[in-house]
């Protein structure tokens with residue numbers, strides 16, 4: 378017996394890669410193009426960047442779903458007429474089936490409706506019968522094809538994770554795109570096939586550590602990971618096995634005393650300390666298996682509590698304060714810090730053994746400046762998001778007012794030391810007062826600036842050196858030769874000739 382045609386085998390292979398790749402990384406787009414060939418709509422934005430598709434964007438999504446259906450039909454027909462599939466191609470066929478099921482039944486659902494038992498039951502019914510039809514291929518053993526309930530749970534998780542990552546983490550610059558890609562990996566790893574087979578219910582045992590400057594979205598990343606954990610599906614009752622309770626528990630360690638943190642996390646027994654008048658469950662006990670505890674400002678955790686936390690992370694066991702009974706912790710721990718943990722370990726403020734229990738899954742959030750250096754247009758996009766949050770649909774005028782004010786007063790190289798949080802404050806302040814006064818550290822943080830103004834005051838600069846440095850400073854502030862020339866009231870070419878590239882570089886890197 379001969380195998381199915383080469384062209385179908387190649388399509389199966391391509392589609393399988395598409396169905397299993399990280400949807401946030403550029404490879405996804407390349408694969409979409411390869412699968413659709415000339416049918417790919419070039420000006421359709423990557424599907425993976427939208428939750429609500431415009432008609433134009435829908436082109437590629439719909440065509441890919443149709444292509445998957447067509448491919449499945451062709452392979453089924455060839456197999457029915459006596460052709461065979463190698464074990465490798467059978468595996469690829471299975472991935473195409475999972476792709477088709479995801480797009481035919483789940484992707485257009487509001488993720489919240491998948492938590493509602495009534496709507497889930499209806500979706501599941503259709504999914505189940507489609508599944509039976511598509512999986513009906515000789516040789517597709519149970520080893521390759523997973524049970525419909527398990528697949529349904531995984532596809533719902535994929536949809537939920539995509540929604541969370543996409544809607545929480547904004548920005549189109551490469552650092553933002555890569556950040557979304559990494560968050561996806563923290564949930565599904567870099568091998569989603571292995572995840573589906575054996576890791577889906579083990580990931581909560583692995584901690585995630587998020588580092589990066591203040592105001593760069595570490596809590597958002599933690600939320601995206603924490604709210605996207607695997608929830609099994611109960612086929613008998615046609616619903617996801619998730620209690621309705623909260624599943625993300627954020628704890629800001631810098632804002633609480635060591636005693637309070639301990640009591641919040643571990644809970645206590647009645648009489649364990651003054652004020653413990655009743656037994657109380659802590660978050661380690663309340664957190665469900667698909668939930669997460671977020672320990673913000675982890676670098677500030679008291680050393681004695683670090684020892685206790687190490688035990689939870691290592692053995693997944695804990696007891697309430699004042700109790701001897703041991704309990705299991707089933708959720709996930711996510712930590713974040715803006716401190717340099719290497720430095721903290723060197724100075725003995727952070728335990729090495731705890732660090733080495735936390736560092737397998739580490740994510741670094743990029744600063745706003747890194748994002749804007751890569752893609753200055755993001756400033757407008759982020760301001761629009763903030764302005765919409767402040768004034769709703771009437772955000773156009775605040776958006777342009779903010780852009781104009783920032784351009785005229787801060788310039789395009791402004792360092793945004795407070796990151797996204799500072800940008801939020803800046804737009805709010807422009808809305809209230811028509812201006813923004815940067816904090817001292819953001820305004821005069823460049824030692825380079827101190828150097829040249831100090832030299833000028835000390836009268837140790839020649840007129841030409843002074844002009845050179847002043848032109849460079851103005852260019853740095855305004856972001857363009859034209860704008861700098863206008864402010865200095867000199868010719869643009871003079872500014873261009875005077876800008877000192879080495880000084881400019883030092884200014885940019887702070």
Ligand SMILES: Nc1ncnc2c1ncn2[C@@H]1O[C@H](COP(=O)(O)OP(=O)(O)OP(=O)(O)O)[C@@H](O)[C@H]1O
Pocket residue numbers: 545546547548589590591592593594595596597598673713714715742797798801
């Ligand atoms: N990439 C981003 N996309 C959308 N919003 C963001 C992003 N980064 C930060 N923000 C917003 O900036 C504010 C601060 O974010 P968040 O609290 O997550 O930062 P953080 O890094 O945890 O800060 P800190 O270290 O001070 O706790 C929030 O309002 C958040 O919504």
